[in-house]
Amino acid sequence: MRSFLLLFCLTTVYFIVDAAKILVYCPSISKSHVLLCAKYADLLHNASHDTVLFIPSYSSLLNDYDGAKHAKVWRLHNVTDAYDKKFDSFADVMENSHIGFIDRMTYDVDFWMDMCEDVVKQFDRLQPLIDYQFDLAIFNDIDPCNPAIVRSLNIPKTALLSRLPTLPSYVPSMEENPNHDRMSFFERMSNAYKYFQSIVVHYLQDRRVLHIFRKHISPDFPSITGIIRNVSLIMVNTDEIFDISRSYSPKFVYVGMIGAEKHANVTLSEDLDKIFSKGKLGSVFVSFGTVTPFRVLPKRIQSSIFNAIQKLPDYHFILKTVPGDTTTAEMFAGVPNVDFVNWVPQNTILKHEHLKLFVSHGGMNSVLETMYNGVPMVIMPVFTDQFRNGKNVERRGAGKMILRQTVTTETFYDVIHEVLKNNNYETAAKRISRMMKSRPFTPEERVTKWVNFILDHDTFDHFHLESNNLSFFEHNHLDVFFVFIVLPFVTYFVFRRVLKSSS
Template sequence: MHYSQMRWMFFCLTALLHGSFIVNAAKILVYCPSISKSHVLLCSKYADLLHNAGHDTVLFIPSYSKLLDNYDGAKHAKVWRLHNVTEAYDTKLGTLANVMENSHIGFIDRLTFDADFWIDMCADLLGKLPEMQHIIDYKFDLVIYNEIDPCTPAIVRLFNIPKTVLLSSEAIMDKVAWNLGLPTLPSYVPSVEENPNHDRMSFFERMSNVYKFFQSIVVHYLQDIHVLNLFRKEVSSDFPSIAEIIRNVSLVLVNTDEIFDLPRSYSSKFVYVGMLEAGKDENVTLPKKQDDYFKKGKSGSVFVSFGTVTPFRSLPERIQLSILNAIQKLPDYHFVVKTTADDESSAQFFSTVQNVDLVDWVPQKAVLRHANLKLFVSHGGMNSVLETMYYGVPMVIMPVFTDQFRNGRNVERRGAGKMVLRETVVKETFFDAIHSVLEEKSYSSSVKRISHLMKNKPFTSEERVTKWIDFVLKYETSEHFDLESNNLSIIEHNHLDLFFYLCIISLLNFVVYRKIFKRKSQS
């Protein structure tokens, strides 16, 4: 065959393959308000994954927190930003820290604070709608969004995107389960928010769990009502409810791992996809200075980090003193404490302690892979917990808010560590917990078993995400995935009408038989 003919055939084949790629590519929007760095990072993983799978993917970040104005997260997908959305988020987040100083948020606090937390941001965001016209004009095929911000489903609805996928950044949220008709039995399914219970509960823990479950439903219902009233006032009087919008999603991606999380009933619409990019960045190493920190310690090193929202300096003094006491009483271990670059108070606080170093940022996966790391003291965020379980490192968790209480209790339930509650912390609390996990070999063996199972599951999270997204792009799934419970009233769903009917029949039978026996006795 002549060279020019071969070149022409090669060109045609390349064009054919390229054309096939273009046909299969979809326009996908990942909608991600800048609530926290970890939240943006999670969204970025999905955006990059779908971009690398051949889709035209855009990560859209409405700026809620000015602290994250320069953080895009995504390495490959396109990033669109909407700057200066609101000042309310940073202001109210500071108030939230004050509310939560001594314990998790109670029902009254949630009713008076949490139910109104998002409405100001939502009003500010809705006022920016003209600046989001380019999203509507781009004509996306599918959007992925998170349910944390109750305004998000309503805003996304205005983009007129045919397919929607819900991303649950935690375990299956109570309100999502409620809206999608999932059976949730509080007897063994712990409520996700502000709830330090696992699936094996005592009588009083079950009572508390029922209370927490309905508290969550009520608070989110009030949030949704506030948002709905705003949109019916500003957009359309017949704007659908948030529950109806969520009910019509094509798929729910659940950011947890079924090996770690507690078993519960769920429908085909839910796909567990925790630990995206598991095993990735294996070539990333610690900078030499940080690596030297973790190499210190005769018996090993301990990493202490309570997340980006809770730097060490923001902890109450009694908790700082309890951690200091543990560090001083464990001189054979070297502690690396994460804080911020401008945190002079923590530097002064630890100035006389020999076995501690402070860092403002570290590549966490590289830390968790470090051969000398023996323990991670954490706030219990889902991403941190999953990464730590994956790399087989025991944990001590002090939860701060939302699902972190449940995550901490689940770590205990799996035998992978201990949890301490802030309101119970005294001088010896952290020493007792850290010393116990470091010295008892059962914790290390349990977490290594979990790590082995997570690493050897039949399908990776990346495979699940890409294949399921391609599937819902191609097919309409509602007829096959939607539970009929979505169409049932509360009375029908809980058989209240049946119980009422049986009670009436029983009562009538009692009355009839009583009259019969009364007549017989009289005769």
């Protein structure tokens, strides 16, 4: 008995010594975004770390949602009303047939700045985070203010939730870019242009954020680019089986599909099971996420989906709406093969044997969950990486993509009908599913082991990319190009001038 108590005490001391204080910093910009943060927080909590999910409230719709089941959750309410005000502008963005460079330099750059300044002006409310003396902070760079906020908390080590680097010769840029890795010459020209746009927009965002922090926090606050370059680890929310292959630093770790296995034996409620079991030939789930619910879609897109549902009576459609949306129900009054839901356990309904297709906006979480469960997709992307995700689904043969500016009355019917009738899409989706489920290492193993590794070691110098110290000209060999190509021509013409003048 005494030896058992001694072993118990030693084990307890071991866990206390090895446990770290970890902060997951996560503004509430969408439900799926908060849920993803909660998965990291719960995972690290269950790995014996003292983990805190900190949520500054941006969206009032998410004031009571945190998604965490185990980790501590700290909220900061009444931070800003700017996000709710800007949310209404999403409908205008959806209606635009094309978001040009000037639009991006105004809309994309300006969008986050009001929220950022509101948080920084109340920085004293973040003092408990500083006092807690965290060992590691995990954050994302969707909101360009996040890296600077976390830097201001004086946390020694950081992990970034982000994406792999873009190589414009064969990797599509993130911004409204419906390309894949097999691009023609003109597609590569377009991709290079969009990549240039991305560089300019992010530079302007970083300058605006830096101005806010140098004004309110410190006049010598470091650059945002420098903060991101010095993170200890970058966790990428995608899967190597699905994503485009490319070269990358050891700092980048694939961790997409956290928590997939725990949903394997979860069953739907009786009501939801009954809804998804309807339809002579199966059911179709339609959801464009919490940021762009059905009611904010342009009327022509709503009408196209309405037309498709009416023309496919042998399939039952489940359309995700938001609380208080009465206009969608009124639109579909009298249509028998449709039901409405405000929320579903998405990873669970994707396992439903009667589900034949998922119509989605192509968010990374939705795409990965759908591919993991072997369900074909129809994607109409709205923002950023959703275009590349949709094109990659096409590239893998697991579905089709629709560009919102091309949608007409028959568009959704034609594409949905094609994917449902052609078995090749389902075959490809199930093939990807089998590969994802048999990966050598689970995302949970990668997250916990890499986090423990960077907590135990100073990895900055070891994994630091020397390219971070190179200028734009050096990084792209433009200086070498000048010496070997341009300079000989200049020398030749100078030499000819000298010969002429001497003769």
